[in-house]
Each structure stands twice: as C-alpha cells, then as structure tokens.
Amino acid sequence: MALPVSAAASVTKRIMKIRIKFRKYGNLKFIGHLDVQRYFQKAVRRAGIDAAYSTGFSPHQIMSFAAPLGLGLESNGEYMDMEVNSFLGSEETAARLNACGVDGIEVLSVRVLPPDARNAMASVAAAAYTVRFREGREPDFNWKEHLKECEDLLPGIYELKLLLPENALYMLLETGSAGNLKPAAVMEAYLAAHGETLQENALLITREETYLNMGTQENRQLAPLDAIGKLSGPIQAKDGESVHD
Amino acid sequence: MMSKLALSDDILLRVEKPARYIGGEVNAVIKNKAEVDVRIAFCFPDVYEIGMSHLGLQILYDMFNRMEGVWCERVYSPWVDLDAIMRKENIPLFALESQDKILDFDFLAVTLQYEMCYTNILQILDLSHIPLLAKERGEDMPIVIGGGPCTYNPEPIADFFDLFYIGEGETRYGELIALYRQCKQEGAGRKEFLKRAVGIPGIYVPAFYEVSYGEDGTIASFRPAFEGIPATIRKEAEMELSHAPYPLKPIVPFMRATQDRVVLEIMRGCMRGCRFCQAGQIYRPVRERDVDTLKSYALEALKNTGQEEISLSSLSSSDYTKLPELLDFLIEDCSQRHVNISLPSLRIDAFSLDVMSKVQDVKKTSLTFAPEAGSQRLRNVINKGLTEEDILHGSALAFQGGWRRVKLYFMLGLPTETNEDIVKIAELADQIAATFYATVPKEERKGGRVQIVVSTSFFVPKPFTPFQWAPQCTKEEFLEKAYTVRNAIKEQLNQKNIKYNWHEADVSVLEGVLARGDRRISQVLLKVYQKGAFYDAWSEYFNNEKWMEAFAECGIDPGFYTSRERDTEEILPWDFIDCGVTKAFLKKEWERAQREEVTPNCRKECQGCGAARFGGGICYEAHHEDSD
Ligand code: SF4
Numbered sequence: 001m002a003l004p005v006s007a008a009a010s011v012t013k014r015i016m017k018i019r020i021k022f023r024k025y026g027n028l029k030f031i032g033h034l035d036v037q038r039y040f041q042k043a044v045r046r047a048g049i050d051a052a053y054s055t056g057f058s059p060h061q062i063m064s065f066a067a068p069l070g071l072g073l074e075s076n077g078e079y080m081d082m083e084v085n086s087f088l089g090s091e092e093t094a095a096r097l098n099a100c101g102v103d104g105i106e107v108l109s110v111r112v113l114p115p116d117a118r119n120a121m122a123s124v125a126a127a128a129y130t131v132r133f134r135e136g137r138e139p140d141f142n143w144k145e146h147l148k149e150c151e152d153l154l155p156g157i158y159e160l161k162l163l164l165p166e167n168a169l170y171m172l173l174e175t176g177s178a179g180n181l182k183p184a185a186v187m188e189a190y191l192a193a194h195g196e197t198l199q200e201n202a203l204l205i206t207r208e209e210t211y212l213n214m215g216t217q218e219n220r221q222l223a224p225l226d227a228i229g230k231l232s233g234p235i236q237a238k239d240g241e242s243v244h245d
Numbered sequence: 246m247m248s249k250l251a252l253s254d255d256i257l258l259r260v261e262k263p264a265r266y267i268g269g270e271v272n273a274v275i276k277n278k279a280e281v282d283v284r285i286a287f288c289f290p291d292v293y294e295i296g297m298s299h300l301g302l303q304i305l306y307d308m309f310n311r312m313e314g315v316w317c318e319r320v321y322s323p324w325v326d327l328d329a330i331m332r333k334e335n336i337p338l339f340a341l342e343s344q345d346k347i348l349d350f351d352f353l354a355v356t357l358q359y360e361m362c363y364t365n366i367l368q369i370l371d372l373s374h375i376p377l378l379a380k381e382r383g384e385d386m387p388i389v390i391g392g393g394p395c396t397y398n399p400e401p402i403a404d405f406f407d408l409f410y411i412g413e414g415e416t417r418y419g420e421l422i423a424l425y426r427q428c429k430q431e432g433a434g435r436k437e438f439l440k441r442a443v444g445i446p447g448i449y450v451p452a453f454y455e456v457s458y459g460e461d462g463t464i465a466s467f468r469p470a471f472e473g474i475p476a477t478i479r480k481e482a483e484m485e486l487s488h489a490p491y492p493l494k495p496i497v498p499f500m501r502a503t504q505d506r507v508v509l510e511i512m513r514g515c516m517r518g519c520r521f522c523q524a525g526q527i528y529r530p531v532r533e534r535d536v537d538t539l540k541s542y543a544l545e546a547l548k549n550t551g552q553e554e555i556s557l558s559s560l561s562s563s564d565y566t567k568l569p570e571l572l573d574f575l576i577e578d579c580s581q582r583h584v585n586i587s588l589p590s591l592r593i594d595a596f597s598l599d600v601m602s603k604v605q606d607v608k609k610t611s612l613t614f615a616p617e618a619g620s621q622r623l624r625n626v627i628n629k630g631l632t633e634e635d636i637l638h639g640s641a642l643a644f645q646g647g648w649r650r651v652k653l654y655f656m657l658g659l660p661t662e663t664n665e666d667i668v669k670i671a672e673l674a675d676q677i678a679a680t681f682y683a684t685v686p687k688e689e690r691k692g693g694r695v696q697i698v699v700s701t702s703f704f705v706p707k708p709f710t711p712f713q714w715a716p717q718c719t720k721e722e723f724l725e726k727a728y729t730v731r732n733a734i735k736e737q738l739n740q741k742n743i744k745y746n747w748h749e750a751d752v753s754v755l756e757g758v759l760a761r762g763d764r765r766i767s768q769v770l771l772k773v774y775q776k777g778a779f780y781d782a783w784s785e786y787f788n789n790e791k792w793m794e795a796f797a798e799c800g801i802d803p804g805f806y807t808s809r810e811r812d813t814e815e816i817l818p819w820d821f822i823d824c825g826v827t828k829a830f831l832k833k834e835w836e837r838a839q840r841e842e843v844t845p846n847c848r849k850e851c852q853g854c855g856a857a858r859f860g861g862g863i864c865y866e867a868h869h870e871d872s873d
Contacts, residue, residue, distance in 0.1 A: 027250055027267045027269050028269070032264070045582075046551035053583045056606075057609075060553070072254065072257075103269060104247065201254065
C-alpha cells in the first residue's frame, strides 16, 4: 500500500546499489549513449523495478553509466549502476528487463554492490576490444606481422594480440577519466607508422569487457566492473531511521 | 527479430542521428510477412522526431495493426543529409519496421497536419520512386492516400494523391481494406478499386472530378466527371469515441522525440467556436472520452511504455466535464509512480492554478494566455470569450501563487483589425506587469522580476471557418502590424518587463495560398519542389524566393488566393466537402463577426451549426445557461 505523501516524505529508505551488465549489438549500435540512458530509464519502469528516485518536481532515477560507447560500436560488456529500494533478485531483474526490452540490448547479469562502491563511471580503468577490418578496407602492408611494435605506439595500450582464426585484434586499452584511448586511435597510429591512413569507417569494433582496477596505478589488477558485486536473491525494502526535514 | 537495415553502416555512420532510420523501438510492431496480405506505409512527411510525436499516427498505427492480415509500418522524411545520399546513390525510401522499400507496399498513407509540409510529400514520393502525379502511377504502385486536417481542402495537392480520406480515421479504413482485398482477388485493377472506393463514405478520389474556371479566375463549376460519383463528400466522425481503439502500447522512440510522453486524448472537438479556428469547426461535435476509460488507459500506457511523463490532449481541456476528477487521479496516482504530469494549456483560474502548483515548479514555468486579440472589440469579432478581467484576475492569482512569467499569444491581421486593436496588445501586456507590482509587495519580489513574453502570429484564413471568405494581409501589411506592436510596447511604462516575438510573414502568406488554394496550386508545388524546395516548415530550409519564382513561372498570382476578399456566393475549392457544419452557419457567423456579436458556446446554447446530424456528442447533452 502506498504511504500518504506526508508520511512517505519523513522516512528515508535504505537504498541499495545494483550494477547491471548488458550487451549492445546489431542495429542498436546506431543509437547513442544518451539514447541508451533513456532506454534504461524507461525499461526500469516497464520492468517494475523498485528504483530510487531523486526528490523535487521532476523526480528521476539515480543512474550511472560506465564508459560511453561510440556510435557504430557493439559491446558485450557495458555497465550501468542504479539505486533501488528493494531488489527482485539478480535473475528476476535481468529476466524482467529482457522481457520488456528490445532486440539489440540484452541484460547479462545484475549484481548488488557493496554500499561504499564507487559508481560505474568513476570506476572504469580499462576496456577490452576486438577489432576487425571491414572487407576491402585492410591496409596494404601485412598488418598482422608487425603487431609487436604497436604496444609502444601510444601510452595506454595495455595489451595487444592477434586472434586467430578470426583475424581480429584484441586490445586492452586504458579507459576512463584519467586516460581514454580508443581502438580507432590505436589503429590510426599503427597505420600512420607504416605510412598509411585508415580508410573511412574501416573498422568493426566490439567492446568485450569494461574493467576496474583493484590494484594500484603501477601494479594494475584489472577485473570486470561487476567483480565487486554479488549475485543475490530478492531483498526486501528496509526503512532507515526516521528523519525530519 | 531484427530487420536487416535498408541503409549500409557507412551511410548510417555518415548521417546525423542514424536512430531515425533503424526502427526496432519498444512497441514497434513486427509481423510475419507470410501472414500479411495488406501492407500500409503510414507516413508523416517531416523528420522522425516530429512525426513520432504525433498522436494521430500512433492511434492509426495501433488500429491498423490490430487488423488481421494488415501490417502498418512507419515512414518519415529522411533528413536533408540522408536525402542527398539517397538521391545520389539511388536508394529507394523504406519503411522503418521491415526496412522494405515503399514500392513493395499496398498503401502509402500520408497524414497532412500542416500546409508547409506539402513539399515533403513530394520528397517522400520521389525517394520512394513513385511518380509524383497520381495519373502517372502504374498498376503495381502503392495507392497513395491523404488524411488529416489539411484534407479539408485537398485541392492544392489533389494531383499527387490517388484518394483522400476525409475525416477521422477510425471509421472507414476497415471497409476500404476489405474492398482492396476483394479487388485484388477479382483481379480488378487500380482504377476499378478507386471507382468502387468512392462508394465508401468519406472517400474522395480527385481524378474523378472536373473543375472549370471563370474569366475572373474563380471556380465556375466543380463536378463529378462521370456518373456514380458522389457530388459531395461528408466527413467521417467517430461517434463512439470511448469504444474506439486507443494505443495502449505506443511506440517509445530511442531518441528524444518532441513529444516524449504518454498522451491521453480526453476529447475531440471544441465547443467554443472561435471564428478563426478550423479545428473548432471540423472536429464538431464535441465528444468526450469516458473518464474511467481514460484512467485505465493512463495506467496501462504508462506501464507499457515506461514513460516518465503523461499529458492530456484536446482542443480545450478546461471544457472536459470530468477534468477535476481526471486530474485528481493523475496527481494522486502518477505522483506515487514518479510520473510527471504535463498539463495542457488550461483556462487560468483558481482551479487550474491550484492544479498547476501541485505538478510544476511555479518559478520555472510560465502562465499562458491566448487572448488572440488585444481589444475586447476584436475578441468579440473572433468570438474569443476571454476578457481583460479574466486575464488580469488570473494573473493576479498566479502572481500571488509565485508565478513570475507570463506568455501571451496574439494574432495579427484579423478581420476588421485597426491600429487601436493592435496597440491594445502592448497595453494589455503592460497592465499585466502593473498587476504584478500591485499584487506582489516589494519584499516578496526577490524571486525575480516579472517577465511577460508577447508572441504574435499572422492570421491565415482557413477553409470551413467563418473567416474563409476574409482577405488575408499582405506581407508588408503583416510586418507593419508587427512593428506597430513593437513600437507600442516600447512606449509602455513596464516595457523592460515585456519581450516581443513575431513570426515570419513570408511563411504565413504561403500558408494562406496552400490553405485556400485550388487545384492549380499543384503545379506550383511541383515546380518549387523541382527547384529543390522541401522542409519548408523549417525556417532554415524555407526559401521564399524559390516559391515566388515558381508562382511566376506558373503564371499564378498568390494574391488571388490570399489578399482577395471572396464573395459568399463564390464556389470555394472545398465546397464539395461537407464537414458537418453548414455553409449557412458559417455565413451567419461571418456576418455576426462583422457586427462584433459574440456567439455562445455549444454547452450554453446550440446554434444549429449542422453537426447534430452525426447523432451524438454535445449536441445531445443538456444545455446550461451558465456555461462560460
Ligand atoms: S449542433 Fe449545436 S451543439 Fe452541436 S456542435 Fe453545432 S452548435 Fe454545437
């Protein structure tokens, strides 16, 4: 039963943070970062998730998205955080979001975060990508041969390797507010070193995972963004202490 | 299931906002083609985010897709960047859901909401690879249908359409589709289908009518070209509004549309009878939707879309009899769900101010009045029942309630308007500012000073209004009037609190031609389109010179359609349409306007306008002396 407005205002709910991992693929690579945010705001309502809202005349959900994904890229490792009053459980939340969702966005997992966790956006330290050339847009030189020299091309390249038989490049790159390296920039630099330029829209890029750093700046210990979260069953809403405002 | 996109990645990554072209939104309808025998491409001839905001489209999309074997998809005008690419690379226009080309469809149904989108209709046809002229279309081409408010004078675009559906879409599409299926089965061709279609009420096939013109350029005769074609077409009206289909799962765009919320149409029609307003005549009689039905629609649509805002739609929401009940429900229920309520423009009084203060931050929102004319005399001419006292009293209440911004809407160039009427616009704005200083004591004014924004548009006479015979001002006259307002505002005591905006005059003149034009205007449209005009509703793309050249090359004087006063005996291009309201009533209203006589609203006293023959709505409700 809904509380009368006055009573509701005097109680603060204890809020939980959850981290949602999702995939963005296919035609939806053409919707932008803001559109994804809008999509989730509405999906959460359709799914009947007990989201926490800000107060005021236009209440909004409290959400944080990890690293924005450029237009045209697909991803198997996107994250967003949101705050909820009660939790339906990891499985149920994911199932509901997918049931009312669209082709092109798939929720992969939902985890409960420890209360002191930094938000998704602030946590991002690195991202992994697979990069392929579109047919007919490969460079003229044998790009697979010289990959070794690549690692030192730009600061922020953590790892780079050839994936066979896919003929794709795996890249682990520094991402986030401290430094943000994009796969296209790496390829541009690589080709430039060989006197070539990257053709327009030459790359097919998939972000595979987004990482946080559990170690230090010098001694990185990268882990997927939701490594700090826990899968969980349903959790009831708990009222916090009564406060007066 | 994800449709294979019609456009390549290369193109989609090159254009602005590719989300306009990919479909696949929440609640978009995908059907199995094997189970579909009639395919409709429903078109709003403007860019995606405008078209997606249109309620009528969502209503008909939902209605068609409820029909078995029918799949209705959407198509919008590609933005100028994609338009250029499609022309260069010869890519045919496609519908969003299936991404199939429009040529594969049975119908292309275009909704016509404003005149300035007419060139975009040609863009749509052209990009679809459908011949622009109906008479040049082959057997296997989609049937091109026009609907919506602009079809109350379809003549300027008659050459481009196979048929028009006059009136509200809920009533006759079922029959039209059944007829289409039958014709297909019998192997009857396009022409035979059209011939039989005119047997369905509301259907107008322009090719079956002949027009001749007199020496003075006016219409000498307008008649069916052969037997069996009805001489007049009566508009269609949905009289069981509460039972008509309503979209409970409206499409939710990925990108932000202009109207990014659930919209509840609470009633159709308006009982006020403002004499400049076409909607107030063509949607007669007033019909309300049942309030309980609306409540359940609201909950259902919010649940199905996840939208965070809901708004009410009608021509005059304050006149909805159950408005307080509906608003109470929305405020109670929606606030619990963290849904914002965006209120339609309500008549400003204690009730509406109370409601508004509950759902909006008064400091951030403005109060809106649409007096339309500055003086009481002219408001009587246009039958706008809003008095100076209403406005000043409403403003005073609002200022006490914390509002600081007032928006005022007026029209310039109304019939009988004098300089004095125009100057009164500035004076009224000044009086509102003065009211602020009189109502709000100095110490409470720190919330920011009062700001009054005056906006004027130029009056364009529309078919099926009492002003359909009135001359429209020329561009020079319009601008002269706007300068008069500007100068008069400068002379007011509180001028620093008043801001003034006015519309472009060129567009208003053209709108006038397209609104009251006849069939000869089709060639001008064709010509101006060939000169590269489209997106004329967008000021950055509107090019008046191109239009003037096109008129000159066609030997057509735009003034013939705008600034000429029409005789009430003249045959008007839209006379063959019966919109429910009789010509005799409009004539009487035109005369009363000239005598500055006010006509009471439908609820107070029926004027016998003719709309009662639809057999329902306000015409059959009890009249109240005190309704104002
Ligand atoms: S018939 Fe009377 S009540 Fe009905 S719309 Fe006309 S004027 Fe109004």
